[in-house]
Amino acid sequence: MAEDLTITKGDKKTQYESLLPQIQGLLSGETNLVANLGNIAAALKEQFNWLWVGFYWIIEDELVLGPFQGPVACTRIKKGRGVCGTSWEKEATIIVDDVEKFPGHIACSSSSKSEIVLPVFKEGKIQGVLDVDSSELAQFDEVDQLYLEKILAMIP
Numbered sequence: 053m054a055e056d057l058t059i060t061k062g063d064k065k066t067q068y069e070s071l072l073p074q075i076q077g078l079l080s081g082e083t084n085l086v087a088n089l090g091n092i093a094a095a096l097k098e099q100f101n102w103l104w105v106g107f108y109w110i111i112e113d114e115l116v117l118g119p120f121q122g123p124v125a126c127t128r129i130k131k132g133r134g135v136c137g138t139s140w141e142k143e144a145t146i147i148v149d150d151v152e153k154f155p156g157h158i159a160c161s162s163s164s165k166s167e168i169v170l171p172v173f174k175e176g177k178i179q180g181v182l183d184v185d186s187s188e189l190a191q192f193d194e195v196d197q198l199y200l201e202k203i204l205a206m207i208p
C-alpha cells in the first residue's frame with residue numbers, strides 16, 4: 053500500500069476505526085520488528101498527535117527504548133519501575149489519569165500528564181510495552197485500551 057496515512061477527524065472510536073485497517077496495511081508483508089514498531093508509533097502519533105508514542109522492549113532484565121515518536125526519552129527501565137516497568141511486571145495494561153499521582157512514575161518529560169502502557173505479547177509471552185503519553189490529564193480510557201490492544205495483536 054502507499055505509505056500515506058489518511059488522517060480522520062471525529063470521536064476517538066471513529067479515528068481508531070479508520071486507523072486500524074491502515075496499520076494492518078502497513079504491517080502486511082513486513083516481518084521486520086523494528087520497521088513494524090516504527091510504523092505503528094508513527095501512525096499513532098500522526099493520527100492522535102499525542103506527546104509521545106513508543107515501545108520499550110525487554111532485553112535481558114530491563115526494558116530498553118525502542119522505536120518511538122516524540123521527545124527524547126529515558127533508555128532503560130527496570131522491572132517494576134514507573135508505569136512501564138509496572139505494566140511489564142503485572143503483564144497488564146495500566147491507565148494513569150495523572151502521572152504525578154502514580155508512585156514511582158518516571159518523568160522523562162515534564163509535559164507528560166497522563167498515559168497508557170500496554171504489554172505486547174507474542175505467543176503468550178511478554179515482549180515489551182507500548183507507552184503513550186499525553187500532555188493533558190486523563191486522556192486515555194478503555195476505548196484506547198481496546199483499540200491499542202487490537203493494534204498490538206496485529207504485529208506479526
Ligand code: SME
Binds near residue numbers: 129137160
Ligand atoms: N512514563 C514512563 C517512562 C517513559 S516515558 O514517559 C517515555 C514510566 O513511568 O514508565
